[in-house]
Amino acid sequence: MTQTTEPRARWGEPPAVRRPRPHRAWFVAAVTFVTIIGAAAFSSLPGLLIDPLHEEFHWSRGTIGFAVSINLALYGLTAPFAAALMDRFGIRRVVAVALTVIAVGSLLTVWMTAAWQLVLYWGVLVGLGSGSMALAFAATVTNRWFVARKGLVTGVLTAAGASGQLVFLPCLSWLVEHHGWRPASVTVALAALSVVPLVWILLRDHPADVDTSPYGSPVFVPKPPPMTGAARRAVGVLLRAARTGPFWLLAGTFAICGASTNGLVKTHFVPAEHDHGMPITAAASLLAVIGFFDVVGTIASGWFTDRFESRRLLAVYYALRGISLLFLPMLLAPAVHPPMIFFIVFYGLDWVATVPPTIALCREHYGDDSAIVFGWVLASHQVGAALVAFLGGLARDVFGSYDVVWYASGALCAAAALMALVIRRRPVALAA
Incomplete structure (x- = not known):
């Protein structure tokens, strides 16, 4: 007789269940989370550099x-x-190259002498x-694996950026x-490089790579063949989406989202508090701390997005953000006080509670092209952020x-709340 290695159930006990x-x-989601945390170092630095670069090189804000x-x-x-x-080319290759480029760019700033x-x-x-x-990286992983x-x-992957900021x-x-x-700057470069081996060893492009199905799917999904013409496809999806109303409403609201977060608070909050006498480390x-509560808010927003209508969630988020920004100028002071803690x-x-419902609306309206459509919506987010990052520094130079x-950002958020409410519910099929 051969001896079994399975644990035997005692008399009267149910058999052991694995x-x-x-x-x-x-x-895969965990590796993606850690990767975004490691890459978040670069987004934490710009607001801290404005005053030191201004003092050392005498460059204007x-x-x-x-x-x-x-x-x-x-x-x-x-x-x-x-x-x-x-x-x-696959998620793993693109992300590994991107992290390396970030590290190179950050290291080169150490030797710069001109604007x-x-x-x-x-x-x-x-x-x-x-x-x-x-x-779009988070959206691609979510679409393929879940x-x-x-x-x-x-919500969890979006919160990873805030965790990195924290x-x-x-x-x-x-x-x-x-x-x-x-x-x-050197720390940012090392943080980006340290994540590359993790990405290369542990991240996988598709569930079929490990002979499994996406989470929640009862059937195996074959890995699609590589899609050539990446640039042509991205532009083609944009041209088709641009013929639909929801795209412009999503792009407009997300542009205001970027203007009121990355462009404004992430870039200018620290120098604004420093103007009022607060030390840089305190600001x-x-x-x-905003990053800490961002994690809570974004995960909660993802949970809400699975249960409530996304456009109404967006309207509430933008309205509340606009109200908070209108009160901020009255709260800036040399020291931390309770009203400022409440604002934080x-x-x-x-902060980025808007991301899960925005991605959900892209998925609802644009199906298989939703990750690329969201990439273009994200582009509008960053264009809005870029404009306010520049105009905010210019306004500080002009008005003091x-x-x-x-x-102005508070008023824009009110407009975004109204825009979110008029996004129609009927899905839009993109004609090939």
Whole structure:
């Protein structure tokens, strides 16, 4: 007789039941989460560089804001092409190359001596690399690996950027204040490079690569063949989507989202608080706390998106954000006080809560092309962010304060809330 290795059930006890192993999709989502956290270092730095670069090189805040605006614009404009490149070459290769480009651009800034070099290194190189690591990356992973729980997974992956901000902002602000901005740039480069082996070893492009089906799907989904003509496909999807009304409404609302977050608060909150006498480390810590509550708000938004109508969620999010920005100029002070803490919590919960319902609306209206359509919607987000990053610095140079920018952004958020409500429910089929 051969001895079995299975555990025997005792008399009167039910047979032992093996616990099912977690689906491979959750491991891929975990690797994606960690990857976005590691790459988030580069997005934490621009707001910390404005005052040090202004003091060392005597560049105007408008000039520095222009370099940041190029970075933000390319971050968005690269996203739809990156989504198409992932369909052609695979997620793993595109993300590994993008992280390497970010590291190179960040390292080169250490030796810059002229403003055009800041535009080239931080604006162009880091912008192109970060664009390939944009939210279209999260959308592509979610679309390929998940059929169920898409809203929740989208919220978690979107929150990864905020988690990275929470991890890196205090560290980078301390480095900038005590050792200068150059060690902070080197830290960003090393953070990006450290994630490359993780991506290359653990990330997989499609469930079929590991002989499994997407999470929540009862059937096996074959891996589609590589799609050639990435640039042509990205432009073709844009031209078809541009003939539909929901695309322009989603692009318009997301442009205002970018203007009121990355372009405004992420870039100008720290120097604005510094104008009122608050130390850079304290202001950066407040921004990091926004990142903490952003994680909570975005995951909750993903849960809500699975259960409630996305356009109504967007309207509520934009309205609440606009109200908070209108009060911000009255709250800036040399020290942290309770009303400012309330703003940080309130605004943080809303920071990128708009992403899960926006991706859900793209998926609802544009189906298989939704990741690329969202890439173009994200491009509008970053164009809005780029404009305000530049105009915010220009306004500070002209008016001596940021007040007018806060008020204008609050009004724009009110307009975005109205735009979200008029997005129609009927799905739009893109004609080939």
